[in-house]
Amino acid sequence: MTPDPTRIEDLATPALLLDEAKMTRNIERLAARARALGVSLRPHLKTAKCTEIARRLGGGMPGPITVSTLAEAEVFHAAGHDDILYAVGIAPQKLARVQALREGGCDLTVILDSPEQAKAVVEARVPALIEIDSDGHRGGRRAEDPALIEIGRILHGTECLRGVMTHAGESYGVRGEAAHAAFAERERCAVVAAAEALRRDGLPCPVVSVGSTPTAHAARDLTGVTDLRAGVYMFFDLVMAGIEVCKTEDIALSVLTTVIGHQRDKGWVMIDAGWMAMSRDRGTAAQDVDQGYGLVCDVEGRVLDDLIVGSANQEHGIVSLRPGADAALPDLPIGTRLRILPNHACATAAQHDRYHLLPAADGALKVWHRFGGW
Numbered sequence: 001m002t003p004d005p006t007r008i009e010d011l012a013t014p015a016l017l018l019d020e021a022k023m024t025r026n027i028e029r030l031a032a033r034a035r036a037l038g039v040s041l042r043p044h045l046k047t048a049k050c051t052e053i054a055r056r057l058g059g060g061m062p063g064p065i066t067v068s069t070l071a072e073a074e075v076f077h078a079a080g081h082d083d084i085l086y087a088v089g090i091a092p093q094k095l096a097r098v099q100a101l102r103e104g105g106c107d108l109t110v111i112l113d114s115p116e117q118a119k120a121v122v123e124a125r126v127p128a129l130i131e132i133d134s135d136g137h138r139g140g141r142r143a144e145d146p147a148l149i150e151i152g153r154i155l156h157g158t159e160c161l162r163g164v165m166t167h168a169g170e171s172y173g174v175r176g177e178a179a180h181a182a183f184a185e186r187e188r189c190a191v192v193a194a195a196e197a198l199r200r201d202g203l204p205c206p207v208v209s210v211g212s213t214p215t216a217h218a219a220r221d222l223t224g225v226t227d228l229r230a231g232v233y234m235f236f237d238l239v240m241a242g243i244e245v246c247k248t249e250d251i252a253l254s255v256l257t258t259v260i261g262h263q264r265d266k267g268w269v270m271i272d273a274g275w276m277a278m279s280r281d282r283g284t285a286a287q288d289v290d291q292g293y294g295l296v297c298d299v300e301g302r303v304l305d306d307l308i309v310g311s312a313n314q315e316h317g318i319v320s321l322r323p324g325a326d327a328a329l330p331d332l333p334i335g336t337r338l339r340i341l342p343n344h345a346c347a348t349a350a351q352h353d354r355y356h357l358l359p360a361a362d363g364a365l366k367v368w369h370r371f372g373g374w
Contacts, residue, residue, distance in 0.1 A: 006364035008256065008299065008356075009337070014277035015256040016352040017339060018368070019301070021360035022252035023234050027057055030216060030233050037222045042066050042085060042209070044231030047346045050355065051079040052368040053234065066211075066229050070097045071373040077106040084108045085209070087165070087229070089131065089139055092120035099124055109162050109207075113139050115147065118154040128155055129165040129207060130198075134190035135183070137169035143193035152203040163207030163226075164194045171214040175243045175288075180218035187215050192224035214245050237345040238295060242287040248295070248303060254339040255294070255348065256356075257317065259332050269319040269332050273340060275312040279347035293317065294340035294348075301339055304330060309340055 005011050034041035043057045046068035054065065054076055062080035066087050067073045073084050074097075082105055086098070090110040101108045112118055113131040121128050130151055133140030141148045155161035171183035187210045195205040210222070211229025222228065235253040236246040257273035275293065284291040292308035296319055306325035309317045317340070321329055332338070342348035349355075350372060357366040 004365070004367045005356075008358070008365060011256055011356060011365075013256050013258045013337070014273040015356050016349065016354065017254045017256050017358055018235075018355040019252045019254075019358045022250060023053075024056070024360060026234050026236060026246075026250060026252060030230060031059075033217065033219075034228050037219060037228070039222050039225055040064065040227040042211075042227045042229050043234070044068070044087065044211070044229050045072055045076060047231045047235060047349060048370070049075075049349070049372065050368050050370045051075065053355075054079060054081065057234065064227070066231070069374045070094060070101075071371070073101055073106065073108055075371055077101055077104065077108075082106050085129070085165075085229075086110050087167070089113060090117055090121065090126075090128070092117070095120060095124040095126060098126050102126065111165055112151070113141050115150055115154060118151045118160075122154060122158045122160055125158060125160065127160050127162045129162050129209060130155075130194070132164050132166040132191050132194045134166040134187045135168050135170040137167070140166060141194075143190060143197050148194060148197060149201050149203070152198045152201065156203050161198075161204060163205045163209065164191050164198070165207070165209035165229075166191045167229075168210070168212045168215045171212050172239065172243065174214075177218050177244065180214040180243075180245070181220050183212075184210075184215035184219035185221070187212075188219070188222060188225055195224065213240060214243060217245055232345050235345040235349070237283075237348075238291045238341055238343045239283040239287070242284050242289060242291070248341065251341050251345075253345045253349065254297065254301065254341050256299075257338050257340060259319075259334050259336040259338065260316075261334065267320050267329055269329070271309070271317040271319055271338060271340075272315065273309070273312075273317045274315045276314050277348075277351055278309065278312060278317065278340060278342060279344065279351055280312075281342075281344040281347040283343040290322070291341075291343060292322070294342055297339040297341060299337040299339060303341075304338075 216230040261270035296307040
Protein backbone atom coordinates (compact mmCIF):
# COMPACT_ATOMS: atom_id res chain seq x y z
CA MET A 1 0.00 0.00 0.00
CA THR A 2 1.30 3.46 -0.91
CA PRO A 3 1.83 5.57 2.24
CA ASP A 4 -0.24 8.72 2.67
CA PRO A 5 1.54 11.92 1.59
CA THR A 6 2.97 13.93 4.47
CA ARG A 7 3.35 17.22 2.58
CA ILE A 8 0.60 19.32 1.01
CA GLU A 9 2.59 19.59 -2.24
CA ASP A 10 2.49 15.81 -2.62
CA LEU A 11 -1.28 15.42 -2.30
CA ALA A 12 -3.27 14.30 -5.30
CA THR A 13 -6.05 16.78 -6.00
CA PRO A 14 -8.81 17.39 -5.26
CA ALA A 15 -8.25 16.71 -1.54
CA LEU A 16 -10.10 17.74 1.60
CA LEU A 17 -7.97 19.79 4.01
CA LEU A 18 -8.71 20.40 7.69
CA ASP A 19 -6.88 23.12 9.61
CA GLU A 20 -6.29 21.75 13.11
CA ALA A 21 -5.65 25.10 14.80
CA LYS A 22 -8.85 26.67 13.43
CA MET A 23 -10.91 23.60 14.28
CA THR A 24 -9.58 23.61 17.85
CA ARG A 25 -10.43 27.29 18.32
CA ASN A 26 -13.95 26.70 16.98
CA ILE A 27 -14.47 23.74 19.33
CA GLU A 28 -13.23 25.69 22.35
CA ARG A 29 -15.38 28.70 21.49
CA LEU A 30 -18.68 26.83 21.74
CA ALA A 31 -17.58 24.68 24.68
CA ALA A 32 -16.85 27.85 26.66
CA ARG A 33 -20.22 29.31 25.69
CA ALA A 34 -22.09 26.20 26.86
CA ARG A 35 -20.28 26.35 30.20
CA ALA A 36 -21.15 30.03 30.61
CA LEU A 37 -24.82 29.30 29.85
CA GLY A 38 -24.88 26.39 32.32
CA VAL A 39 -25.95 23.68 29.86
CA SER A 40 -24.45 20.44 28.59
CA LEU A 41 -23.07 20.52 25.06
CA ARG A 42 -24.18 17.63 22.86
CA PRO A 43 -22.24 18.10 19.60
CA HIS A 44 -23.89 16.99 16.38
CA LEU A 45 -21.50 14.77 14.41
CA LYS A 46 -23.43 14.71 11.12
CA THR A 47 -20.84 17.09 9.62
CA ALA A 48 -17.67 15.46 10.91
CA LYS A 49 -18.47 11.72 10.61
CA CYS A 50 -15.02 11.04 12.03
CA THR A 51 -14.02 9.36 15.30
CA GLU A 52 -10.87 11.46 15.73
CA ILE A 53 -12.91 14.66 15.56
CA ALA A 54 -15.44 13.20 18.00
CA ARG A 55 -12.62 12.68 20.50
CA ARG A 56 -11.51 16.30 20.08
CA LEU A 57 -15.06 17.51 20.73
CA GLY A 58 -15.13 15.59 24.01
CA GLY A 59 -11.72 16.72 25.19
CA GLY A 60 -10.30 13.27 24.56
CA MET A 61 -13.19 11.47 26.24
CA PRO A 62 -16.35 10.05 24.59
CA GLY A 63 -19.10 12.40 25.73
CA PRO A 64 -22.77 12.81 24.79
CA ILE A 65 -23.34 13.35 21.06
CA THR A 66 -26.05 13.88 18.46
CA VAL A 67 -26.22 11.97 15.16
CA SER A 68 -28.35 12.10 12.03
CA THR A 69 -27.98 8.49 10.85
CA LEU A 70 -27.96 5.10 12.54
CA ALA A 71 -24.67 4.41 10.77
CA GLU A 72 -23.21 7.31 12.74
CA ALA A 73 -24.67 5.92 15.95
CA GLU A 74 -23.13 2.51 15.26
CA VAL A 75 -19.66 3.86 14.42
CA PHE A 76 -19.50 6.30 17.30
CA HIS A 77 -20.84 3.75 19.79
CA ALA A 78 -18.09 1.36 18.67
CA ALA A 79 -15.64 4.21 19.38
CA GLY A 80 -16.87 4.50 22.97
CA HIS A 81 -19.83 6.89 22.88
CA ASP A 82 -22.75 5.49 24.85
CA ASP A 83 -25.04 8.55 25.20
CA ILE A 84 -26.42 9.30 21.73
CA LEU A 85 -29.41 11.25 20.41
CA TYR A 86 -30.61 10.19 16.95
CA ALA A 87 -32.08 13.53 15.89
CA VAL A 88 -34.11 12.55 12.84
CA GLY A 89 -37.75 11.52 13.18
CA ILE A 90 -37.82 7.78 13.75
CA ALA A 91 -39.19 5.43 11.11
CA PRO A 92 -40.67 2.29 12.75
CA GLN A 93 -38.67 0.09 10.36
CA LYS A 94 -35.45 1.38 11.94
CA LEU A 95 -36.33 0.42 15.50
CA ALA A 96 -34.71 -3.02 15.26
CA ARG A 97 -31.33 -1.34 14.69
CA VAL A 98 -32.04 1.04 17.56
CA GLN A 99 -32.85 -1.90 19.83
CA ALA A 100 -29.65 -3.67 18.80
CA LEU A 101 -27.60 -0.62 19.77
CA ARG A 102 -29.38 -0.33 23.09
CA GLU A 103 -28.89 -4.01 23.83
CA GLY A 104 -25.19 -3.45 23.12
CA GLY A 105 -24.95 -0.86 25.89
CA CYS A 106 -25.72 2.33 23.96
CA ASP A 107 -28.23 4.68 25.58
CA LEU A 108 -29.70 5.72 22.23
CA THR A 109 -32.66 8.11 22.25
CA VAL A 110 -34.88 8.81 19.24
CA ILE A 111 -37.16 11.74 18.34
CA LEU A 112 -40.74 11.79 17.09
CA ASP A 113 -43.76 14.04 16.70
CA SER A 114 -46.75 11.73 16.12
CA PRO A 115 -48.87 9.25 18.08
CA GLU A 116 -48.14 6.62 15.42
CA GLN A 117 -44.40 6.88 16.02
CA ALA A 118 -44.94 6.94 19.77
CA LYS A 119 -46.89 3.67 19.67
CA ALA A 120 -44.14 1.96 17.66
CA VAL A 121 -41.48 3.28 20.06
CA VAL A 122 -43.43 2.08 23.09
CA GLU A 123 -43.74 -1.40 21.59
CA ALA A 124 -39.96 -1.44 21.07
CA ARG A 125 -39.29 0.03 24.55
CA VAL A 126 -37.06 2.80 23.19
CA PRO A 127 -36.74 6.22 24.92
CA ALA A 128 -37.77 9.27 22.92
CA LEU A 129 -37.83 13.05 22.88
CA ILE A 130 -40.86 14.80 21.42
CA GLU A 131 -39.87 17.21 18.65
CA ILE A 132 -41.19 20.74 19.14
CA ASP A 133 -41.83 23.19 16.31
CA SER A 134 -40.20 26.48 17.33
CA ASP A 135 -40.19 28.26 13.97
CA GLY A 136 -42.17 26.39 11.32
CA HIS A 137 -38.95 25.12 9.78
CA ARG A 138 -39.65 21.41 9.53
CA GLY A 139 -41.30 18.87 11.86
CA GLY A 140 -42.54 19.04 15.41
CA ARG A 141 -45.54 20.01 17.54
CA ARG A 142 -46.38 23.37 19.04
CA ALA A 143 -46.44 23.58 22.82
CA GLU A 144 -50.20 24.28 22.76
CA ASP A 145 -51.00 21.38 20.42
CA PRO A 146 -53.19 18.80 22.24
CA ALA A 147 -51.26 16.08 20.39
CA LEU A 148 -48.23 16.95 22.52
CA ILE A 149 -49.96 15.65 25.64
CA GLU A 150 -51.39 12.67 23.76
CA ILE A 151 -47.91 11.68 22.58
CA GLY A 152 -46.48 12.25 26.05
CA ARG A 153 -49.06 9.99 27.66
CA ILE A 154 -48.41 7.19 25.15
CA LEU A 155 -44.67 7.34 25.82
CA HIS A 156 -44.99 7.65 29.59
CA GLY A 157 -47.06 4.48 29.77
CA THR A 158 -43.86 2.47 29.38
CA GLU A 159 -41.48 5.12 30.76
CA CYS A 160 -40.20 5.98 27.27
CA LEU A 161 -40.71 9.75 27.63
CA ARG A 162 -37.32 11.46 27.97
CA GLY A 163 -38.33 15.03 27.21
CA VAL A 164 -38.51 17.53 24.36
CA MET A 165 -36.21 18.96 21.70
CA THR A 166 -36.26 21.54 18.92
CA HIS A 167 -34.08 22.87 16.11
CA ALA A 168 -34.37 26.51 15.02
CA GLY A 169 -33.50 25.88 11.39
CA GLU A 170 -34.98 29.19 10.27
CA SER A 171 -32.14 30.96 12.12
CA TYR A 172 -30.03 30.27 9.02
CA GLY A 173 -32.19 32.78 7.16
CA VAL A 174 -31.28 35.83 9.27
CA ARG A 175 -27.99 37.64 9.78
CA GLY A 176 -26.19 38.97 12.80
CA GLU A 177 -25.90 38.18 16.50
CA ALA A 178 -28.99 40.15 17.55
CA ALA A 179 -31.22 38.32 15.05
CA HIS A 180 -29.77 34.95 16.07
CA ALA A 181 -30.21 35.79 19.75
CA ALA A 182 -33.89 36.50 19.07
CA PHE A 183 -34.21 33.09 17.39
CA ALA A 184 -32.42 31.47 20.33
CA GLU A 185 -34.94 32.95 22.74
CA ARG A 186 -37.80 31.86 20.51
CA GLU A 187 -36.32 28.37 20.46
CA ARG A 188 -35.93 28.34 24.25
CA CYS A 189 -39.43 29.59 24.91
CA ALA A 190 -40.96 26.94 22.65
CA VAL A 191 -39.33 23.95 24.35
CA VAL A 192 -39.68 25.33 27.88
CA ALA A 193 -43.40 25.92 27.25
CA ALA A 194 -43.74 22.37 25.92
CA ALA A 195 -41.90 20.95 28.93
CA GLU A 196 -44.16 22.91 31.28
CA ALA A 197 -47.28 21.68 29.46
CA LEU A 198 -46.16 18.07 29.91
CA ARG A 199 -45.34 18.59 33.57
CA ARG A 200 -48.71 20.21 34.27
CA ASP A 201 -50.25 17.00 33.01
CA GLY A 202 -48.16 15.00 35.43
CA LEU A 203 -45.69 13.82 32.78
CA PRO A 204 -41.91 13.86 33.33
CA CYS A 205 -39.69 15.99 31.12
CA PRO A 206 -36.08 15.66 32.28
CA VAL A 207 -34.50 16.63 28.95
CA VAL A 208 -35.11 20.02 27.32
CA SER A 209 -32.83 20.26 24.28
CA VAL A 210 -32.22 23.12 21.83
CA GLY A 211 -29.76 23.79 19.11
CA SER A 212 -28.60 25.14 15.79
CA THR A 213 -25.17 26.57 15.10
CA PRO A 214 -26.42 30.19 14.81
CA THR A 215 -28.57 30.09 17.96
CA ALA A 216 -26.01 28.15 19.99
CA HIS A 217 -23.48 30.94 19.46
CA ALA A 218 -25.92 33.78 20.10
CA ALA A 219 -28.09 32.53 23.00
CA ARG A 220 -28.01 34.84 25.99
CA ASP A 221 -30.19 32.90 28.43
CA LEU A 222 -30.97 29.18 28.43
CA THR A 223 -32.99 29.00 31.62
CA GLY A 224 -35.04 25.81 31.60
CA VAL A 225 -32.83 24.13 28.97
CA THR A 226 -30.66 21.11 29.78
CA ASP A 227 -28.57 20.62 26.67
CA LEU A 228 -27.34 22.47 23.61
CA ARG A 229 -26.73 20.98 20.15
CA ALA A 230 -24.76 22.28 17.17
CA GLY A 231 -23.02 20.61 14.25
CA VAL A 232 -21.10 22.60 11.66
CA TYR A 233 -19.41 24.81 14.27
CA MET A 234 -16.18 22.82 14.41
CA PHE A 235 -15.55 23.63 10.73
CA PHE A 236 -17.82 26.58 9.85
CA ASP A 237 -18.36 27.51 6.19
CA LEU A 238 -19.30 30.38 3.88
CA VAL A 239 -23.00 30.17 4.76
CA MET A 240 -22.13 30.67 8.44
CA ALA A 241 -19.75 33.51 7.55
CA GLY A 242 -22.45 35.09 5.38
CA ILE A 243 -24.89 35.27 8.30
CA GLU A 244 -22.12 36.50 10.65
CA VAL A 245 -21.86 33.48 12.93
CA CYS A 246 -18.14 33.36 12.13
CA LYS A 247 -15.54 35.12 10.03
CA THR A 248 -14.06 33.77 6.82
CA GLU A 249 -10.75 33.19 8.63
CA ASP A 250 -12.51 30.83 11.06
CA ILE A 251 -13.37 28.32 8.30
CA ALA A 252 -11.29 25.22 9.01
CA LEU A 253 -12.28 23.17 5.96
CA SER A 254 -11.08 23.67 2.38
CA VAL A 255 -10.60 21.70 -0.82
CA LEU A 256 -7.12 21.61 -2.33
CA THR A 257 -7.22 21.85 -6.12
CA THR A 258 -4.87 22.35 -9.08
CA VAL A 259 -5.10 24.73 -12.03
CA ILE A 260 -5.48 22.63 -15.19
CA GLY A 261 -6.24 25.20 -17.90
CA HIS A 262 -7.38 28.65 -18.99
CA GLN A 263 -10.00 30.28 -21.18
CA ARG A 264 -8.42 33.72 -21.08
CA ASP A 265 -10.91 35.40 -23.42
CA LYS A 266 -13.68 34.39 -21.01
CA GLY A 267 -11.76 35.24 -17.84
CA TRP A 268 -11.79 31.59 -16.73
CA VAL A 269 -9.25 29.51 -14.87
CA MET A 270 -9.99 25.79 -14.95
CA ILE A 271 -9.37 23.65 -11.84
CA ASP A 272 -9.72 19.94 -11.10
CA ALA A 273 -12.31 20.42 -8.33
CA GLY A 274 -15.82 20.32 -9.74
CA TRP A 275 -19.09 19.64 -7.94
CA MET A 276 -17.96 16.09 -7.15
CA ALA A 277 -15.33 17.66 -4.89
CA MET A 278 -17.24 20.75 -3.72
CA SER A 279 -20.86 19.47 -3.86
CA ARG A 280 -23.66 21.23 -5.71
CA ASP A 281 -24.61 23.26 -2.62
CA ARG A 282 -25.22 26.92 -3.48
CA GLY A 283 -26.20 28.03 -0.01
CA THR A 284 -24.78 31.54 -0.40
CA ALA A 285 -26.82 32.27 -3.54
CA ALA A 286 -29.64 33.75 -1.45
CA GLN A 287 -27.27 35.82 0.71
CA ASP A 288 -26.05 39.35 0.12
CA VAL A 289 -22.73 38.00 -1.18
CA ASP A 290 -22.96 35.04 -3.55
CA GLN A 291 -19.79 32.95 -3.27
CA GLY A 292 -20.59 30.72 -6.25
CA TYR A 293 -19.38 27.19 -5.52
CA GLY A 294 -16.69 28.43 -3.15
CA LEU A 295 -14.24 31.19 -2.31
CA VAL A 296 -10.73 30.86 -3.76
CA CYS A 297 -7.58 31.03 -1.61
CA ASP A 298 -3.91 30.51 -2.35
CA VAL A 299 -2.26 27.31 -1.19
CA GLU A 300 -1.49 28.90 2.19
CA GLY A 301 -5.17 29.64 2.74
CA ARG A 302 -5.09 33.39 2.07
CA VAL A 303 -8.25 34.60 0.32
CA LEU A 304 -7.71 35.87 -3.23
CA ASP A 305 -9.92 38.94 -3.46
CA ASP A 306 -13.09 38.62 -5.56
CA LEU A 307 -12.11 35.20 -6.93
CA ILE A 308 -14.77 32.48 -6.74
CA VAL A 309 -15.59 29.15 -8.30
CA GLY A 310 -18.27 30.66 -10.51
CA SER A 311 -19.51 27.42 -12.03
CA ALA A 312 -18.79 23.74 -11.82
CA ASN A 313 -19.12 20.57 -13.84
CA GLN A 314 -18.61 17.09 -12.43
CA GLU A 315 -14.80 17.20 -12.31
CA HIS A 316 -14.10 20.73 -13.57
CA GLY A 317 -14.41 23.94 -11.63
CA ILE A 318 -14.33 27.33 -13.33
CA VAL A 319 -12.61 30.07 -11.32
CA SER A 320 -13.54 33.62 -12.26
CA LEU A 321 -13.92 37.09 -10.82
CA ARG A 322 -17.22 37.62 -9.05
CA PRO A 323 -19.70 39.70 -11.09
CA GLY A 324 -19.04 43.42 -10.73
CA ALA A 325 -15.49 43.03 -9.41
CA ASP A 326 -12.95 45.67 -10.47
CA ALA A 327 -9.88 43.53 -9.80
CA ALA A 328 -7.77 41.91 -12.51
CA LEU A 329 -7.71 38.15 -12.82
CA PRO A 330 -4.46 37.01 -11.16
CA ASP A 331 -1.84 35.03 -13.02
CA LEU A 332 -2.43 31.40 -12.06
CA PRO A 333 -0.23 29.16 -14.22
CA ILE A 334 -1.14 25.54 -14.91
CA GLY A 335 -0.06 23.46 -11.90
CA THR A 336 -0.80 26.21 -9.36
CA ARG A 337 -2.31 24.85 -6.13
CA LEU A 338 -5.35 26.65 -4.71
CA ARG A 339 -7.70 26.07 -1.79
CA ILE A 340 -11.48 26.51 -2.03
CA LEU A 341 -13.57 27.42 1.01
CA PRO A 342 -16.94 25.61 0.91
CA ASN A 343 -20.45 26.99 0.97
CA HIS A 344 -21.71 24.14 3.13
CA ALA A 345 -19.12 22.15 5.07
CA CYS A 346 -21.47 19.17 5.57
CA ALA A 347 -22.09 18.77 1.85
CA THR A 348 -18.47 19.29 0.81
CA ALA A 349 -17.08 16.91 3.43
CA ALA A 350 -19.59 14.28 2.28
CA GLN A 351 -17.83 14.16 -1.10
CA HIS A 352 -14.63 12.83 0.48
CA ASP A 353 -13.54 9.78 2.45
CA ARG A 354 -10.78 11.42 4.48
CA TYR A 355 -9.48 14.65 5.95
CA HIS A 356 -5.89 15.68 5.38
CA LEU A 357 -5.12 17.34 8.70
CA LEU A 358 -2.92 20.44 8.56
CA PRO A 359 -1.28 20.24 12.01
CA ALA A 360 -1.50 23.16 14.42
CA ALA A 361 2.25 22.89 14.99
CA ASP A 362 4.77 22.33 12.25
CA GLY A 363 4.78 18.73 11.19
CA ALA A 364 3.61 16.16 8.69
CA LEU A 365 0.09 15.94 7.35
CA LYS A 366 -2.12 13.34 9.01
CA VAL A 367 -5.05 11.44 7.53
CA TRP A 368 -8.30 11.18 9.47
CA HIS A 369 -10.83 8.91 7.82
CA ARG A 370 -14.51 9.76 7.61
CA PHE A 371 -17.44 7.51 6.78
CA GLY A 372 -20.83 7.80 5.12
CA GLY A 373 -24.00 5.79 4.71
CA TRP A 374 -27.21 5.55 6.68
